[in-house]
Each structure stands twice: as structure tokens, then as C-alpha cells.
Amino acid sequence: MRRLVLLAPAVALLAGCSATIVSGTAAPSPPSASTGTAGAELPPDPQPGRTADCPYLGSEVVAEANGQHVSKVRVSADEPHPACFFYRPDGKIQLTVRVYVGRPEIATALVNKAAPIDSSNPASDPAGWKGGYLSSDDGAVYAVSKGASAVVVTTNQKQSVKARTVAKKAIAALKL
Incomplete structure (x- = not known):
């Protein structure tokens, strides 16, 4: 550039x-989806699919961390770790968790896409994970990667600590 x-x-x-x-x-x-991935395409953004429990994160954990009741959960078709979409009672998404396990350069690029290096604050929690977090009028994002794994949490709450708390719980549950 x-x-x-x-x-x-x-x-x-x-x-x-x-x-x-x-x-x-x-x-x-x-801009393309492959920016920063040495020619490899980023996977498409996950979409909510079927209604189901999140296999690695309970609704009660999200409700407590995000401060809102969870009315339903939908999961994407991604395997082995589907993205989880947690809804509030009015039917709008309150929090999403995306997990990627694959190639290190794609994990890093997914984190940079969610929390761009130029505009986000550095994140390094849990230990050994690196990425960024930022807040806006629409909510907050906390995105970190370690090796070939990435976890991206978005919330409708402006406090990034809520997204960070959920990211840490997901990472611990998945044993990434």
C-alpha cells in the first residue's frame, strides 16, 4: 500500500x-477475502442455521457474561466447531462466537478482519493468544488467535470485557 x-x-x-x-x-x-493470507481464501462468514445448543458454550454462561437473557441459540453448519448465535428475547442476535481451526495464516487473517490491527486495541488473553478488541456504537468484538486456531466473539454490548469473557470460556471448553 x-x-x-x-x-x-x-x-x-x-x-x-x-x-x-x-x-x-x-x-x-x-479488498478481497484473501488479503493477508498469502493467496488463500478466507472462509465465508458463518450464517445461523438450525436451532440447537452451542456444543462448547452454554446459554447460561452467555447470559451471565453478556448481561442479557438468551431466548434461543442457532448454530452454523461449520464443522467440527460451528459458530454459535445467541439471541435475545426480541429476536435479535446479542452475541456470536466463531471458532476456526485450520491454517495459522487464515486464523490470523480472520482475527485481523474482525479486529483490524490499525484500529483495534491489542489483546493477549488468555495467555499465548494474540489479537485485538474494539468497541463501537453497535457493540464490541474480541478476536484472538494462537497457531492455527482463532476465536472471534461479537456482542451487542459496548463493553469488550463481555466478549473477552465469552472468548476465554469458549477457548477453555474447546481446549484450544
Whole structure:
């Protein structure tokens, strides 16, 4: 990206000198799912599927950590660790937990997608896990990876500590 920024003034200067179109100049490419994964595609974002209990995180744990009653839970079709979607009584999602186990570069890229390095605070809890957390008007995210594993928790609550608490519980239950 820095090369593009440095080339932009030179390209603009050259463009002003002649009517000839310079081919092969650097141009920004649209963001892709493979950014930062050395050519490997990121898996698609999980979608809520069937109604079922989360296999690695109980509704009572989420209700206590997030401070809201859980009215139902839906899980994605991802295997062996489905994403879990916890709903509040009004039918809206209050918290999601995504677990990825596979390639280290994809685990890191998933964390960076959820909590970009440039705009999030560094996270290192539990010990040995690294990533980021951030809060917005819509809620908070806590995303960490360790080796080939990643856990991303999003909540409708603005306090990232709630997402961190759930992430730690999921990591402990999965023994990642």
C-alpha cells in the first residue's frame, strides 16, 4: 500500500505531461477475502442455521457474561466447531462466537478482519493468544488467535470485557 501512495504523485505528474495512458501503473485493487493470507481464501462468514445448543458454550454462561437473557441459540453448519448465535428475547442476535481451526495464516487473517490491527486495541488473553478488541456504537468484538486456531466473539454490548469473557470460556471448553 505504501508503494501505491508513493507512486500516486509520480503518476499524476506524468499524466499531466502527456496524453499518453501509462499502462501497468499500480492501482488500488478492491479488498478481497484473501488479503493477508498469502493467496488463500478466507472462509465465508458463518450464517445461523438450525436451532440447537452451542456444543462448547452454554446459554447460561452467555447470559451471565453478556448481561442479557438468551431466548434461543442457532448454530452454523461449520464443522467440527460451528459458530454459535445467541439471541435475545426480541429476536435479535446479542452475541456470536466463531471458532476456526485450520491454517495459522487464515486464523490470523480472520482475527485481523474482525479486529483490524490499525484500529483495534491489542489483546493477549488468555495467555499465548494474540489479537485485538474494539468497541463501537453497535457493540464490541474480541478476536484472538494462537497457531492455527482463532476465536472471534461479537456482542451487542459496548463493553469488550463481555466478549473477552465469552472468548476465554469458549477457548477453555474447546481446549484450544
